[in-house]
Amino acid sequence: MTPHLIITTDNLTRRFGETVAVDGLTLAIEAGEVFGILGHNGAGKTTTVRLLNGVLGVDAGSARVFGLDPTREGVAVRRRTGVLTETPALDEKLTAHENLHIYAQFYDVPAAEIAPRARQLLRDFELDERAAEPVGGYSKGMKQRLALARTLIHQPELIFLDEPTGGLDPVATRRVHDLIRRLSHDGQHTVVLCTHNLAEAQKLCSRVAVMEQGRAVALGTPAELARSLWKGVRLEIELEAATAATALDALKRHAQARQVTWDAPADEPTGRASLWVSEPAALPDLLAALVHAGGRVYRFAPQEPTLEDVYFALHEEVVP
Ligand SMILES: Nc1ncnc2c1ncn2[C@@H]1O[C@H](COP(=O)(O)OP(=O)(O)OP(=O)(O)O)[C@@H](O)[C@H]1O
Ligand SMILES: [Mg+2]
Secondary structure: OOOOEEEEEEEEEEEEOOEEEEEEEEEEEEOOOEEEEEEOOOOOHHHHHHHHOOOOOOOEEEEEEOOEOOOOOHHHHHHOEEEEOOOOOOOOOOEHHHHHHHHHHHOOOOHHHHHHHHHHHHHHOOOHHHOOOEHHHOOHHHHHHHHHHHHHOOOOOEEEEEOOOOOOOHHHHHHHHHHHHHHHHOOOOEEEEEEOOHHHHHHHOOEEEEEEOOEEEEEEOHHHHHHHHOOOEEEEEEEEHHHHHHHHHHHHHOOOEEEEEEEOOOOOOEEEEEEEEOOHHHHHHHHHHHHHOOOOEEEEEEEOOOHHHHHHHHOOOOOO
């Protein structure tokens, strides 16, 4: 069965003066995905979200969201999307409840449903105890959680989260991650997640686009990206410290080994070497070289590449 496409873009382009913020972006996002957009500052993530919601006009190419053209049918698109912006504006004089009510009315949520939905969301984000206080007195993390609750009050089927965990503590971050998982598991929601947090993208996203200067330079599942773009392997080795010197020399001399580091805590019988191996086929040979050099090996552990490895490889910050 052909998957149901919620978002498609074809050569989507937007300029600001000389800057091409989004440069010929072609994407297809399926219903039910948690789709990650990764990229450095200024890569074009937020501009993409704004184009898809019809908040900005398109210079060239096109986009369809629910089959609608966001430039001409932005109101219809925005009724069905929830957008957590980078710097959400809340009314600081009003309470959390009041903020949610106003937003719900703005989105024509049926009057009888507003209070129960607001109560539930405030409970979900653990804001219920302070829901009657003016938001001006909230901490940054509380404001961010309230902004997220507001994004969901009209029960949008497509949710854009632009850096949703920026400024949140680890507990609040986990709560937001759980919420994104819950949303994605019920099959009723599609999430587009802009993030700098590679671990977050790896954990949550079904697919990821890496943007650079307005272009998608890589696209795939986190595992596909890691495999296709990163042929090398990170290797961790635990060695008897007394035998390490000659063994490390052998490692460093090996043609496939890069960036060998060694960490041996004082008073411990073993230490840990860490390195990049440019070709996985070299692993048996490396182990043999270690043993041959007198190294006593307690652990020899190639690591699955992570999105972070891929990301830095794409940006050429490690030499594979
Ligand atoms: N309203 C605007 N006016 C002028 N230039 C803009 C505007 N909005 C974005 N840009 C430029 O477009 C490029 C892409 O910006 P965008 O905000 O989309 O990046 P981003 O990937 O969201 O970055 P960040 O990670 O910092 O949020 C940048 O060079 C930015 O300066
Ligand atoms: Mg941004």
